[in-house]
Amino acid sequence: MFANLQTEIADRYGIHFNDVALLEEALTQANYINEHPNYTGHDYQRLEFLGDAVMQQSTAVYLFKRYPDWDEGRLTELRIMMVQTRSFAALSRELHLDKYVQLGRGEELSGARMRDSLLEDLWEAFIGALYLDQGQQAVMDFLEQTLFAKVDSGFFQQFVDYKSKLQEFLQKNGAVKIVYETLDEVAEENNTQIFTASVSLNGDELARGTGHSIKEAEKAAARIAFEALQK
Known part of the structure; x- marks a missing residue:
């Protein structure tokens, strides 16, 4: 299953994971592990924690360099708009993370694969996995093709209250x-x-x-x- 995802992200974004176990961890929910006692991997929560911090830093660096004349207030407002988690669910679907996540049986039956809150977590976990596997520059290159590419399109406006x-x-x-x-x-x-x-x-x-x-x-x-x- 993860070989297919590897092929997808390689073809679309030029990303080749060195440690596929990190990619699998980013897409494994705790309930799946609970239902598979022999499973030796971890769930995505620690990678989600890391990915959240990496997203904040990466977006701040991008905006700082792109808008040298903006003051702190304008930079902060756009950063908050970009890293609010509701947009991450849409990005997860673009990356097809909803297709590859390993869920427990109950979660599968309850429709968790389509749940925005889960997909938001998966995006951050994927970013955390990519950071550990290839470093900050690989994350920035990936975000240039996905998140940052949407800055001028009005994509983030739909998530603002x-x-x-x-x-x-x-x-x-x-x-x-x-x-x-x-x-x-x-x-x-x-x-x-x-x-x-x-x-x-x-x-x-x-x-x-x-x-x-x-x-x-x-x-x-x-x-x-x-x-x-x-x-």
Whole structure:
């Protein structure tokens, strides 16, 4: 099984693990080991711990070099956006870690293979394994092809809670009334729905946004309002 993953990541990213046992450890859940008494390997949790630290450092170095004119606040904000774990689940799926993880029978039946929280952990464990196997530069080269390549694409915006950010910004000087309202619902040719929502502050409209659900439309309105207020 792991030979197939080795071939995949070699073909896509030019990565060849020297110690395949590290790769297997990064993709083995504790419940799998509990159900296989003769299994001699370890689960991914220690590698996850290491990978978390490596991700933080690698992203900080990348941003520091890429944006030499940015102050600490802007660098920190983008770093937090990039290393929030919700994005790691999407990256795990791109790497097909969901396909190769070794799960216990109960976890398999409960749908853990599709669970974002597990996939987030697997991404960090994979990074930890790669760091131990090949060092920091190999991690940076891999992240250049995956995580860092998405900086300019808007990929990370989907994981930002703009409604909370807007609320925090508007209420920094005291309580205010923030209201979201659904204004329109239109059916497209493919039968999908497009919703339009607005966000208002004390009765004054701040922005409007659209999305394929009311939640998406409200989030879009919050993002537009927040970015406009920041300017």
